Amino acid sequence: MAVPFSGLYPKAPSIYAPIGWKHLMKIKAFIFDLDGVLTDTAEYHYRGWKRLADELDVAFTREENEALRGIPRRESLLLMLKGRTYPEEQLQQFMERKNNYYLNFVREITAADLLPGARELLNEIRAAGLKSGLGSASKNAREVIERLGISSLLDAVSDGSSVQRQKPAPDLFLHAAGQLGFAAQECVVVEDAAAGIESARAGNFWTIGIGPASRLASADLILPNLKNARLGDLLAFFDTFQAER
Numbered sequence: 117m118a119v120p121f122s123g124l125y126p127k128a129p130s131i132y133a134p135i136g137w138k139h140l141m142k143i144k145a146f147i148f149d150l151d152g153v154l155t156d157t158a159e160y161h162y163r164g165w166k167r168l169a170d171e172l173d174v175a176f177t178r179e180e181n182e183a184l185r186g187i188p189r190r191e192s193l194l195l196m197l198k199g200r201t202y203p204e205e206q207l208q209q210f211m212e213r214k215n216n217y218y219l220n221f222v223r224e225i226t227a228a229d230l231l232p233g234a235r236e237l238l239n240e241i242r243a244a245g246l247k248s249g250l251g252s253a254s255k256n257a258r259e260v261i262e263r264l265g266i267s268s269l270l271d272a273v274s275d276g277s278s279v280q281r282q283k284p285a286p287d288l289f290l291h292a293a294g295q296l297g298f299a300a301q302e303c304v305v306v307e308d309a310a311a312g313i314e315s316a317r318a319g320n321f322w323t324i325g326i327g328p329a330s331r332l333a334s335a336d337l338i339l340p341n342l343k344n345a346r347l348g349d350l351l352a353f354f355d356t357f358q359a360e361r
Contacts, residue, residue, distance in 0.1 A: 143322065143354050144302040145271075146241055147292045150252035152185060152308030153326050153342070154234045155264055157222065157254075164218035165196055168210060174198060186309025188253050188282040189215070215256070222256060227265040233342035238269040240347035247271045249292040251305065251312075253282050272296045284311045286319025293321075304354065306342075307335070322354055 151157045162181040169176035176196055184192040189211050202210070241248050249272035250257060257275040261267050272295035279287040286300075293303050305316035308326040313335045316323045324339060325332030332338050337353055339345055 142302070142358060143246070143304055143351055144298050145247040145249060145293070145296045145304070146237075147249040147251045147272075147289055147296075147303055147305045147321070149186070149305075149307045149309070149312050150250060150254055150257050150260060153231070153306055154250075154266070155225065155229050155231055155260065157218075157225070157260065158182075158185070160218055160221035163221055164214045165192070167217050168214045169196055171213075172197070172200075172210075174200070186253060186283050186307070186311040186315075188276060189255070191282075219256060219259075222260060222263070225260060225263040227263075230264045230266065231342060233345055235266065235269075237342055237345050237347060238266060242269055244347060246347075247296045247298070249296050249303075250274065251289045251292045252276070253288065283309075283315040284318065286315050286321075289316050289321055290319050293319075304350070308332075310334075322357075324350070 148154055151161070158181065161184065162178055165181060165184070166176050174197060180196070184195060187195070190207070193207060193211055193214070238248055248270050250261065250270050251274050253276045254260070255276035258267075258273060261270060261273070272292050274288050274292040274295065276282065278291050279285075281287045289303075289305050290300065293300055296303070300320040301322075304322040304324055305312070306324045306326060307313050307316060310331050313323050313325055313332055317334060323335045324337045325335030326339055326341060329338050336357060337350075
């Protein structure tokens with residue numbers, strides 16, 4: 117059962133005060149999705165899909181774009197086409213065309229586009245001696261994190277080119293955990309999409325959902341965003357949560 121963030125669970129000691137910290141070290145790494153968690157490129161994806169949809173004379177709305185969160189490119193294209201069929205070669209051309217539109221928009225991204233609280237949490241994780249990884253279905257993830265200026269804060273990057281099976285299969289997060297050198301049970305996945313939470317749970321990871329509870333009800337913990345997320349609080353929550361399971 118998901119637990120909305122309330123700040124009422126026991127507070128962990130400061131990460132800069134190692135005394136009493138040992139019992140909280142069951143969680144050793146955090147694996148972050150990219151879009152909607154560390155930055156918000158949903159608008160760029162929407163503009164890319166919308167331009168392609170207009171060219172194909174297919175109606176496409178912002179609400180329909182929301183349904184594509186966390187879904188790989190090919191599946192997103194098929195959903196956008198709403199049952200229209202094309203030869204595989206043409207589908208590949210459509211995907212490349214949309215991606216080129218998206219990349220042109222992505223080149224506008226700077227460090228200022230990192231969502232509030234993201235850099236602070238990544239810095240806390242690094243200062244505490246824990247690990248951070250990225251698990252994103254985007255094949256452009258490496259370029260985006262370079263533009264955001266957070267490559268040095270991520271110890272592993274798993275993207276849309278890292279595994280064959282994408283979310284909701286757990287492979288992407290398992291690949292990231294393998295790069296980090298930890299078992300799934302030692303990692304927390306931070307996701308904003310229902311498909312991502314499903315993927316993480318299938319891999320036996322702990323989960324934090326970013327966004328509305330209506331979309332992320334199966335996450336272990338739900339936060340509106342990372343703005344007020346503090347590492348000590350998160351570790352204390354999972355320490356207590358595991359003890360009560």
